[in-house]
Amino acid sequence: xxxxxxxxxxxxxxxxxxxxxxxxxxxxxxxxxxxxxxxxxxxxxxxxxxxxxxxxxxxxxxxxxxxxxxxxxxxxxxxxxxxxxxxxxxxxxxxxxxxxxxxxxxxxxxxxxxxxxxxxxxxxxxxxxxxxxxxxxxxxxxxxxxxxxxxxxxxxxxxxxxxxxxxxxxxxxxxxxxxxxxxxxxxxxxxxxxxxxxxxxxxxxxxxxxxxxxxxxxxxxxxxxxxxxxxxxxxxxxxxxxxxxxxxxxxxxxxxxxxxxxxxxxxxxxxxxxxxxxxxxxxxxxxxxxxxxxxxxxxxxxxxxxxxxxxxxxxxxxxxxxxxxxxxxxxxxxxxxxxxxxxxxxxxxxxxxxxxx
Amino acid sequence: xxxxxxxxxxxxxxxxxxxxxxxxxxxxxxxxxxxxxxxxxxxxxxxxxxxxxxxxxxxxxxxxxxxxxxxxxxxxxxxxxxxxxxxxxxxxxxxxxxxxxxxxxxxxxxxxxxxxxxxxxxxxxxxxxxxxxxxxxxxxxxxxxxxxxxxxxxxxxxxxxxxxxxxxxxxxxxxxxxxxxxxxxxxxxxxxxxxxxxxxxxxxxxxxxxxxxxxxxxxxxxxxxxxxxxxxxxxxxxxxxxxxxxxxxxxxxxxxxxxxxxxxxxxxxxxxxxxxxxxxxxxxxxxxxxxxxxxxxxxxxxxxxxxxxxxxxxxxxxxxxxxxxxxxxxxxxxxxxxxxxxxxxxxxxxxxxxxxx
DNA sequence: ATTTTTAACGAAAACGTTTTCGTGTTAATA
DNA sequence: TATTAACACGAAAACGTTTTCGTTAAAAAT
Numbered sequence: 001x002x003x004x005x006x007x008x009x010x011x012x013x014x015x016x017x018x019x020x021x022x023x024x025x026x027x028x029x030x031x032x033x034x035x036x037x038x039x040x041x042x043x044x045x046x047x048x049x050x051x052x053x054x055x056x057x058x059x060x061x062x063x064x065x066x067x068x069x070x071x072x073x074x075x076x077x078x079x080x081x082x083x084x085x086x087x088x089x090x091x092x093x094x095x096x097x098x099x100x101x102x103x104x105x106x107x108x109x110x111x112x113x114x115x116x117x118x119x120x121x122x123x124x125x126x127x128x129x130x131x132x133x134x135x136x137x138x139x140x141x142x143x144x145x146x147x148x149x150x151x152x153x154x155x156x157x158x159x160x161x162x163x164x165x166x167x168x169x170x171x172x173x174x175x176x177x178x179x180x181x182x183x184x185x186x187x188x189x190x191x192x193x194x195x196x197x198x199x200x201x202x203x204x205x206x207x208x209x210x211x212x213x214x215x216x217x218x219x220x221x222x223x224x225x226x227x228x229x230x231x232x233x234x235x236x237x238x239x240x241x242x243x244x245x246x247x248x249x250x251x252x253x254x255x256x257x258x259x260x261x262x263x264x265x266x267x268x269x270x271x272x273x274x275x276x277x278x279x280x281x282x283x284x285x286x287x288x289x290x291x292x293x294x295x296x297x298x299x300x301x302x303x304x305x306x307x308x309x310x311x312x313x314x315x316x317x318x319x320x321x322x323x324x325x326x327x328x329x330x331x332x333x334x335x336x337x338x339x340x341x342x343x344x345x346x347x348x349x350x351x352x353x354x355x356x357x
Numbered sequence: 358x359x360x361x362x363x364x365x366x367x368x369x370x371x372x373x374x375x376x377x378x379x380x381x382x383x384x385x386x387x388x389x390x391x392x393x394x395x396x397x398x399x400x401x402x403x404x405x406x407x408x409x410x411x412x413x414x415x416x417x418x419x420x421x422x423x424x425x426x427x428x429x430x431x432x433x434x435x436x437x438x439x440x441x442x443x444x445x446x447x448x449x450x451x452x453x454x455x456x457x458x459x460x461x462x463x464x465x466x467x468x469x470x471x472x473x474x475x476x477x478x479x480x481x482x483x484x485x486x487x488x489x490x491x492x493x494x495x496x497x498x499x500x501x502x503x504x505x506x507x508x509x510x511x512x513x514x515x516x517x518x519x520x521x522x523x524x525x526x527x528x529x530x531x532x533x534x535x536x537x538x539x540x541x542x543x544x545x546x547x548x549x550x551x552x553x554x555x556x557x558x559x560x561x562x563x564x565x566x567x568x569x570x571x572x573x574x575x576x577x578x579x580x581x582x583x584x585x586x587x588x589x590x591x592x593x594x595x596x597x598x599x600x601x602x603x604x605x606x607x608x609x610x611x612x613x614x615x616x617x618x619x620x621x622x623x624x625x626x627x628x629x630x631x632x633x634x635x636x637x638x639x640x641x642x643x644x645x646x647x648x649x650x651x652x653x654x655x656x657x658x659x660x661x662x663x664x665x666x667x668x669x670x671x672x673x674x675x676x677x678x679x680x681x682x683x684x685x686x687x688x689x690x691x692x693x694x695x696x697x698x699x700x701x702x703x704x705x706x707x708x709x710x711x712x713x714x
Numbered sequence: 715a716t717t718t719t720t721a722a723c724g725a726a727a728a729c730g731t732t733t734t735c736g737t738g739t740t741a742a743t744a
Numbered sequence: 745t746a747t748t749a750a751c752a753c754g755a756a757a758a759c760g761t762t763t764t765c766g767t768t769a770a771a772a773a774t
Contacts, residue, residue: 001503006730017754032752051474054730056410057759072439078430085456096453099442117408146360268653294648296625363760374724379762389722411760414729
């Protein structure tokens with residue numbers, strides 16, 4: 001068991017100083033060719049690699065970025081992570097993951113755990129509980145400590161930072177427009193409670209589409225699901241609620257759901273009620289995940305391009321980190337002139353499949 | 358923008374030495390009550406938190422564990438991560454994630470990137486390409502450097518380390534047994550190429566079940582999919598292959614697939630061919646993911662308990678890390694008496710749904 | 715009154731790097 | 745020959761901690 005070798009050990013072994021070894025390895029021409037060769041050979045032989053922690057301490061930057069998301073067993077979030085990891089890796093960064101589990105407290109604990117030097121910046125999506133409480137002090141606190149944050153998907157105006165979101169509003173408009181143009185006379189909506197910002201926006205998009213067509217939305221055609229109780233484990237409840245909804249609104253011939261689970265479940269329920277998809281009822285969901293792709297019939301969805309979101313978020317963060325860097329060199333500044341924060345909007349795209357005509 | 362405060366700054370501010378501050382904060386009774394109080398108050402006021410990197414360097418351990426998996430947009434792997442994160446967090450560890458993307462090279466790069474001090478140990482699942490190449494030198498190398506590895510799911514005998522796997526073999530046997538006992542006369546198998554160890558084991562389980570029932574397996578009833586080309590993006594190909602398979606074997610009335618995608622796709626194809634599930638053909642998959650749960654009909658599957666695997670893996674790793682620790686204290690040893698490596702087997706469980714009778 | 719103990723604190727090393735600034739030797743210049 | 749320049753290297757500081765070992769002054773014991 002050969003423990004990793006350090007500069008000091010190389011130095012002792014070769015009877016030179018630590019500084020000489022360091023310089024030789026970085027190819028400084030301060031060191032003679034002979035010694036350089038000797039040292040490099042030795043280092044290669046013992047597979048020397050500089051210790052990351054020591055470098056982090058010295059450089060006061062860790063080259064790792066922290067991801068903080070509500071849940072990882074979730075197609076959308078995992079695609080975002082994949083996107084982040086991709087550009088992070090390409091740009092020489094590592095990625096450390098924290099899970100809030102939709103809990104306010106766990107979000108805070110995780111942030112504090114990571115904010116103490118372990119990472120250079122955050123990429124996060126706010127937990128539902130935090131959204132509900134509207135308590136954002138922990139975000140402000142870490143930003144004030146000089147640690148940049150990039151928020152994605154579930155963002156909030158109260159926090160000043162870079163953001164990357166999907167145009168939930170327009171996406172919803174497009175989806176509902178499509179249904180209306182496909183000759184649906186009664187387009188219903190299945191959505192979440194309003195405190196989840198994205199649910200709210202998608203609902204507004206639904207309403208806007210009606211308005212654009214000079215139609216009036218019927219409140220009875222809107223089903224709000226309370227997903228405070230974990231839906232995944234209470235599928236029957238969800239199904240029952242949707243069945244009830246569909247039965248009491250038999251005229252529904254088009255359906256827009258704010259996530260794919262609702263959409264797929266609705267299709268399932270519709271089929272059980274003897275409705276044909278898409279002949280009797282057309283369905284569009286939001287979030288293009290596995291379910292949409294593999295459902296029967298496969299589901300037309302509004303794609304969020306999670307991976308792209310992740311990539312953009314990572315680029316935003318790293319850009320800012322490296323800008324700070326360069327800046328710090330020049331004038332050691334407390335320039336409080338508010339730097340502009342960027343809000344990137346990723347365009348949605350409707351992926352047409354079998355659940356619409 | 359208040360940058361994080363350090364011991365040194367506190368010391369200067371309060372006109373004491375750094376050591377005094379450190380001791381006071383840790384409640385050492387070497388320091389008088391007065392000064393302790395003063396220092397603690399000041400520290401709390403400025404929200405002092407020790408710098409993790411500095412601690413890591415000093416203690417020569419980072420309290421973070423590295424996860425290296427082939428893919429993250431994958432229900433099984435993300436449940437495993439969730440499990441790891443759960444116990445890691447509970448036991449005071451962080452989690453850093455690397456993605457190999459099923460690539461041998463990326464696996465190596467990622468390992469090297471993390472092995473240089475960033476983490477205390479690995480939890481990983483081997484990439485397909487590595488499995489194919491059968492080149493495990495990078496695992497041996499990092500183990501030799503004294504960094505423990507725990508492998509899960511895709512493991513390999515050639516590497517000596519802790520492992521946690523699912524009883525793929527028995528799981529498959531159970532599944533096929535169930536089909537046979539449900540009166541299927543011709544149970545088919547859809548599997549992967551043999552180099553993916555789990556696919557191989559599940560195939561063997563299929564064969565064993567036949568043997569147990571005194572039946573002979575028919576090679577024509579086994580479809581081996583070459584998933585070297587990314588199946589997710591070539592769904593039509595997969596469907597075509599399965600359709601061809603089902604058509605040329607019309608007697609099939611039971612089907613076991615080594616993953617849920619194959620199973621769900623097979624159900625889809627079967628339905629298109631006019632077969633009723635489960636009346637004409639019963640289907641069981643492996644891996645209990647979203648697809649299984651939400652397919653219509655919902656899919657009976659062999660559950661792998663990914664979260665549990667993750668939890669166990671994390672516990673194994675941390676146990677070993679902390680054992681090393683305690684040991685290192687006592688005798689500064691190169692005790693090469695081989696420490697026993699543990700291989701945990703997580704029991705599978707058949708989750709019955711609508712695709713079987 | 716002298717020695718010993720105790721209390722309260724500080725100096726310095728160590729973890730593994732990089733980098734700045736010397737410093738001594740040799741070679742080139744005046 | 746005396747001065748300067750170039751070369752090759754080492755010492756030390758710094759990043760932020762913790763911990764060991766002094767050290768000083770006061771309190772206790774002799």
